[in-house]
Amino acid sequence: MTADRIALAVVGTAYHTPTPDRLEVLDDVVFAVTAEGTIEGVHAVGSPAAEQTMAGAADVHRLTSTQRLIPGLVDLHIHAPQWPQLGTGLDLPLERWLFEYTFPLESTYADERFAREVWSHMVPTLLAHGTTTAVYFASVHEAATLALAEQCAASGQRAYVGRVAMDHPVGTPTWYRDKSAAEGIAASRRSISAIRAMGSPLVQPIVTPRFVPACTDHLLRGLAALAEETETLVQTHCSESDWEHGAVIDRYGISDTRALRALGLLRAGTVLAHGNHLGDDDLGVIRGAGAGIAHCPVSNAYFANAVFPVRTVMAAGVKLGLGSDIAGGAEPGLLSQCAHAVTVSRVLHDGVDRRLDPHLRGVVDSRIDAVTAFHLGTAGGADVLAAPVGRLQVGCQFDAVVVETASASPLRAWPGIDDHARVFEKIVHLARPADIREVWVAGRRVDATRITG
Amino acid sequence: MTADRIALAVVGTAYHTPTPDRLEVLDDVVFAVTAEGTIEGVHAVGSPAAEQTMAGAADVHRLTSTQRLIPGLVDLHIHAPQWPQLGTGLDLPLERWLFEYTFPLESTYADERFAREVWSHMVPTLLAHGTTTAVYFASVHEAATLALAEQCAASGQRAYVGRVAMDHPVGTPTWYRDKSAAEGIAASRRSISAIRAMGSPLVQPIVTPRFVPACTDHLLRGLAALAEETETLVQTHCSESDWEHGAVIDRYGISDTRALRALGLLRAGTVLAHGNHLGDDDLGVIRGAGAGIAHCPVSNAYFANAVFPVRTVMAAGVKLGLGSDIAGGAEPGLLSQCAHAVTVSRVLHDGVDRRLDPHLRGVVDSRIDAVTAFHLGTAGGADVLAAPVGRLQVGCQFDAVVVETASASPLRAWPGIDDHARVFEKIVHLARPADIREVWVAGRRVDATRITG
Numbered sequence: 016m017t018a019d020r021i022a023l024a025v026v027g028t029a030y031h032t033p034t035p036d037r038l039e040v041l042d043d044v045v046f047a048v049t050a051e052g053t054i055e056g057v058h059a060v061g062s063p064a065a066e067q068t069m070a071g072a073a074d075v076h077r078l079t080s081t082q083r084l085i086p087g088l089v090d091l092h093i094h095a096p097q098w099p100q101l102g103t104g105l106d107l108p109l110e111r112w113l114f115e116y117t118f119p120l121e122s123t124y125a126d127e128r129f130a131r132e133v134w135s136h137m138v139p140t141l142l143a144h145g146t147t148t149a150v151y152f153a154s155v156h157e158a159a160t161l162a163l164a165e166q167c168a169a170s171g172q173r174a175y176v177g178r179v180a181m182d183h184p185v186g187t188p189t190w191y192r193d194k195s196a197a198e199g200i201a202a203s204r205r206s207i208s209a210i211r212a213m214g215s216p217l218v219q220p221i222v223t224p225r226f227v228p229a230c231t232d233h234l235l236r237g238l239a240a241l242a243e244e245t246e247t248l249v250q251t252h253c254s255e256s257d258w259e260h261g262a263v264i265d266r267y268g269i270s271d272t273r274a275l276r277a278l279g280l281l282r283a284g285t286v287l288a289h290g291n292h293l294g295d296d297d298l299g300v301i302r303g304a305g306a307g308i309a310h311c312p313v314s315n316a317y318f319a320n321a322v323f324p325v326r327t328v329m330a331a332g333v334k335l336g337l338g339s340d341i342a343g344g345a346e347p348g349l350l351s352q353c354a355h356a357v358t359v360s361r362v363l364h365d366g367v368d369r370r371l372d373p374h375l376r377g378v379v380d381s382r383i384d385a386v387t388a389f390h391l392g393t394a395g396g397a398d399v400l401a402a403p404v405g406r407l408q409v410g411c412q413f414d415a416v417v418v419e420t421a422s423a424s425p426l427r428a429w430p431g432i433d434d435h436a437r438v439f440e441k442i443v444h445l446a447r448p449a450d451i452r453e454v455w456v457a458g459r460r461v462d463a464t465r466i467t468g
Numbered sequence: 469m470t471a472d473r474i475a476l477a478v479v480g481t482a483y484h485t486p487t488p489d490r491l492e493v494l495d496d497v498v499f500a501v502t503a504e505g506t507i508e509g510v511h512a513v514g515s516p517a518a519e520q521t522m523a524g525a526a527d528v529h530r531l532t533s534t535q536r537l538i539p540g541l542v543d544l545h546i547h548a549p550q551w552p553q554l555g556t557g558l559d560l561p562l563e564r565w566l567f568e569y570t571f572p573l574e575s576t577y578a579d580e581r582f583a584r585e586v587w588s589h590m591v592p593t594l595l596a597h598g599t600t601t602a603v604y605f606a607s608v609h610e611a612a613t614l615a616l617a618e619q620c621a622a623s624g625q626r627a628y629v630g631r632v633a634m635d636h637p638v639g640t641p642t643w644y645r646d647k648s649a650a651e652g653i654a655a656s657r658r659s660i661s662a663i664r665a666m667g668s669p670l671v672q673p674i675v676t677p678r679f680v681p682a683c684t685d686h687l688l689r690g691l692a693a694l695a696e697e698t699e700t701l702v703q704t705h706c707s708e709s710d711w712e713h714g715a716v717i718d719r720y721g722i723s724d725t726r727a728l729r730a731l732g733l734l735r736a737g738t739v740l741a742h743g744n745h746l747g748d749d750d751l752g753v754i755r756g757a758g759a760g761i762a763h764c765p766v767s768n769a770y771f772a773n774a775v776f777p778v779r780t781v782m783a784a785g786v787k788l789g790l791g792s793d794i795a796g797g798a799e800p801g802l803l804s805q806c807a808h809a810v811t812v813s814r815v816l817h818d819g820v821d822r823r824l825d826p827h828l829r830g831v832v833d834s835r836i837d838a839v840t841a842f843h844l845g846t847a848g849g850a851d852v853l854a855a856p857v858g859r860l861q862v863g864c865q866f867d868a869v870v871v872e873t874a875s876a877s878p879l880r881a882w883p884g885i886d887d888h889a890r891v892f893e894k895i896v897h898l899a900r901p902a903d904i905r906e907v908w909v910a911g912r913r914v915d916a917t918r919i920t921g
Binding site for chain 2: 102104139347359426
């Protein structure tokens with residue numbers, strides 16, 4: 016270690032989940048962070064390396080004894096323009112919800128001023144919830160999309176920002192679609208260039224065909240070629256609901272996953288949102304491609320017609336993270352989604368209908384716990400993106416959140432009662448913006464708009 | 469109206485749900501509240517009655533144009549001593565969870581000082597979440613139970629506080645039980661007297677046999693007689709999980725509901741927690757007795773082995789409210805439970821297992837919306853208790869919550885996008901303590917410890 020490279024030393028006790036089944040407690044350590052935001056060392060307080068780090072660092076930040084550091088959350092699936100409808104419009108199935116609520120709202124982002132107003136509210140709010148990495152569907156509008164990328168860079172959020180491409184004459188309305196496949200591809204190309212031209216180390220573009228039912232073959236193939244040519248990640252929806260899953264089979268005679276592969280969109284790092292209706296063979300295809308899945312537990316309860324089988328997908332070796340699916344998922348932030356992932360896994364395990372025999376009610380061995388859920392929300396999501404975040408270990412970026420555990424909040428560590436494992440579980444289930452005292456991205460403290468009351 | 473009786477006038481726009489399927493918007497009205505906290509009039513701003521109220525009231529409070537008034541929430545089921553384990557210990561089934569986590573914690577409330585420390589953190593925190601009426605299981609300890617009642621009175625929370633009675637030689641551990649049925653009955657009698665001796669208009673006792681498996685017949689019958697003699701409400705658990713439901717059938721050869729009726733505990737106003745495994749005939753028995761049910765959606769996902777069939781229970785004419793079931797339900801406050809009630813109703817409707825035919829997966833016609841859920845969390849719970857709260861109408865107590873809809877919070881009303889129905893839905897799904905600006909109980913503003921940060 017060369018102490019003179021250390022820009023920041025953060026001292027305190029941290030929790031992270033480097034693997035799905037293990038909570039690692041880093042008790043009283045010093046994180047040595049370079050000017051580029053990389054964790055160069057994790058040293059026990061009092062060790063020579065710790066002393067050297069603290070002596071050489073330009074900035075030393077100490078957590079209080081009741082604060083805990085956790086990795087920032089990685090939200091793999093956010094529809095940014097749906098932010099104003101968060102918490103509403105949950106009464107329709109997906110195919111009607113899109114046309115009656117969502118497309119009309121998204122179409123208004125032709126107004127760049129309105130877009131900037133929403134982004135300036137949304138991005139700091141999500142940071143205040145601990146979402147340090149966000150994967151966004153923007154709208155079809157290039158200006159609104161670039162404005163979102165600019166907002167993320169300005170607010171200091173690590174982000175993947177995708178201009179939405181959609182051109183299908185039946186799957187989209189005349190008043191909210193690309194004029195043609197060629198124009199959709201060209202607009203996506205320009206959007207990639209514009210976001211890259213910002214030169215932000217935190218923000219990058221992502222190729223974003225909305226989903227198969229909203230896109231023509233021409234558009235889908237063109238976007239695949241664009242991703243290949245420009246070396247850009249891809250995101251789309253896959254086998255979300257009975258309707259969406261079935262629509263792709265009706266169109267191509269093969270599953271959504273296989274169709275995306277045939278179209279060239281199932282690439283290493285492709286983020287597939289939802290995937291509730293994936294078959295076992297689809298999982299092998301996804302694993303083979305090096306793509307990953309964004310599990311969106313709250314949204315799924317409203318739109319997916321089934322509970323996502325986390326254990327099955329993990330057992331198949333598929334990369335897996337979590338998404339809030341704003342606004343299909345009526346909650347912001349990813350910590351609460353971790354808790355919901357635990358909850359819905361229990362419902363999947365036990366089933367729903369009291370009139371059935373307990374052994375026939377649910378899907379046994381479906382339960383996950385807070386450790387696994389938090390892993391998905393941090394390291395799991397990072398692995399889907401191959402992003403160096405999600406773990407508080409050497410080589411990762413210092414994207415981290417400081418949580419208070421001794422306030423008037425329900426999230427309180429009780430002396431003599433709560434050990435580290437319990438405090439961690441409380442953080443997963445109870446932490447809210449009011450409990451999040453600081454947010455760091457790439458070693459820089461983010462000035463998130465605090466949600467106070 | 470005699471304006472000189474009006475102690476408080478509150479001016480603003482309010483939402484409430486007097487019936488399960490109707491949101492009533494009280495747009496720009498004045499609530500006339502007596503010194504006893506009763507709503508004596510609801511007048512349109514500008515009307516002569518409104519003018520007279522505002523002129524005559526000792527105190528006039530005006531909401532801002534972005535604030536909304538809603539009824540305070542009625543939480544029908546809280547285990548107060550489990551507060552320190554909120555958010556933890558969710559890995560075991562109910563029968564093990566009790567012995568390995570919960571009974572050990574509850575037994576520590578023999579220490580009254582510790583009890584007071586917990587109550588002084590919990591009660592203001594729940595008020596800050598908008599819980600204006602709380603139905604508490606305390607512990608077996610009389611001192612801790614009385615201290616809880618005192619805390620509720622001091623904090624200004626409307627509360628039903630029950631000393632827990634439990635004496636079964638198998639269903640409870642030697643180190644946490646009443647010494648005998650007779651002693652349990654005597655202690656419960658003393659607890660009722662002590663709470664009534666406080667003379668608080670807000671706080672009353674409630675007879676609280678934990679549940680059938682934890683109590684001997686002697687204790688259960690004695691508590692029924694005590695409730696009858698002292699005219700005290702009763703609360704207990706009923707048909708919560710496969711295990712608990714089955715244990716009562718094993719013991720008596722009849723359902724939990726029928727057993728409680730035979731024992732004399734199923735009375736008008738009895739609060740039955742959970743009820744997930746109630747049969748159709750049980751519902752008729754409960755309706756006939758005038759008892760009600762506390763539906764606890766989050767807890768049920770962890771401990772009940774099935775989703776509570778809200779629509780079925782409502783169609784049977786059974787009184788129904790909501791409970792957080794702290795700490796089985798790993799969230800404080802009842803607004804989020806309203807949202808969860810909507811969510812789990814959707815999962816019940818759709819089912820969980822993607823491998824099944826959609827038509828065989830769930831239980832059709834199970835969905836409820838935010839209006840119905842909020843009705844359950846306010847008026848529904850009030851009706852179970854026959855308490856004059858839960859609606860913002862003449863004759864009810866002014867128990868109300870002021871919610872802000874224009875801050876940095878995700879709960880934001882967007883001008884030109886959100887109408888009243890959408891803002892209401894956002895409140896149900898997104899309101900958090902940071903959004904709750906004021907809490908009123910019986911016409912008095914509560915000084916809830918604000919959760920800031």
